[in-house]
Amino acid sequence: MEDLRGRASRLDALRGLAVVWMTVFHFCFDLNFHGFIQQRMLSDPVWTWQRASIVTLFLFCAGMGQALALASGQGWPRFWRRWAQVAGCALAVTAGSYFMFPKTFIGFGVLHGLATMLIIARLSGRFGGWLWPMGAVALLSPLVAQALLPGTGLEAAFNGVPLRVLGLVTVKPFTEDYVPILPWLGVVWWGLAAGSWAARHRRAWLEGPLAGGAAARALAWLGRHSLPWYMLHQPVLMGLVGAAAYLARA
Known part of the structure; x- marks a missing residue:
């Protein structure tokens, strides 16, 4: 059992x-x-909002999970073992999606983003109340970029392959899945903040029967x-x- x-x-x-x-x-x-x-699953709000909601729920839970792991004193070796599983699966997703959809394969999808954001969450887990405004900034950053970057000559760089993982794009890349660091790190940070609060004050909400x-x-x-x-x-x-x-x- x-x-x-x-x-x-x-x-x-x-x-x-x-x-x-x-x-x-x-x-x-x-x-x-x-x-x-x-x-029209790639454009109809009925479907695009569902996708966003599913990713939000997953990443919020990931942030809360990191908060509980930190509160329980989980060490780096155990963290890296779990992280390696996520990162390995992310590479497998890239390979599999390239076989199925070579023109729109997944270069930085939900598992790639999660692997990156787990490290950031681990390093920032002790920031306490600062996680709430940090999360808000992360959530708003792509909107700010879309408003300020056009016409500056920088949009091509941020839309390009290395930097588009940041999420400060003005044109969404054509791919089967795209979960960049921004704005999604904001969801993880808010999950981390909520989980840290619950671990201190309402742990039974998460661990009760x-x-x-x-x-x-x-x-x-x-x-x-x-x-x-x-x-x-x-x-x-x-x-x-x-x-x-x-x-x-x-």
Whole structure:
């Protein structure tokens, strides 16, 4: 039986909710890709806002998780072991997406951004109340860049390959997934700030017993295994929907 001692089960369940939402979203994406439904998933706000909300929930949970790890005295060796898993999966996503979508492969998607922002969060985890205004600045920075950069001659540099990971772009790159450092670091910082406050004052909110029976336990399980689920669910879904499309055409 899985050892759950020290687990923030409620935070796991919240992350699990993001996993379920992401899985449903990707299932709809695959249905659209194979022509079973007709949706403008890259431009319709119904879909783009869902994507933004899913990423926000994941990264907020990541910030809270780092806060609890710091409060529990987690050392750098354990941090780096987990970080290596995220970074390795990010490289695998790049390779896999290049095979599937060579013109729009994922160069800096959610796992690439997460790997970068986890290091920043770890280094800034003791900033306390400063994390709230820091997060606000990070969230607003791309809007400021879009307002000030055009006409300065700098937009080409920030839109280019090395610097576009910062997120200060005036034109969004054409790629299957793009989660730059800004504004998303702001979400991680706010999660870090909220998690630090909860660790000091309301730890039971995150680590208390789960309500909701089997459904809540299932969500918590998904949250604890979010990385392997993230890596496996889309190849499985794409394979199943692709097989269904093949049979429908046969």
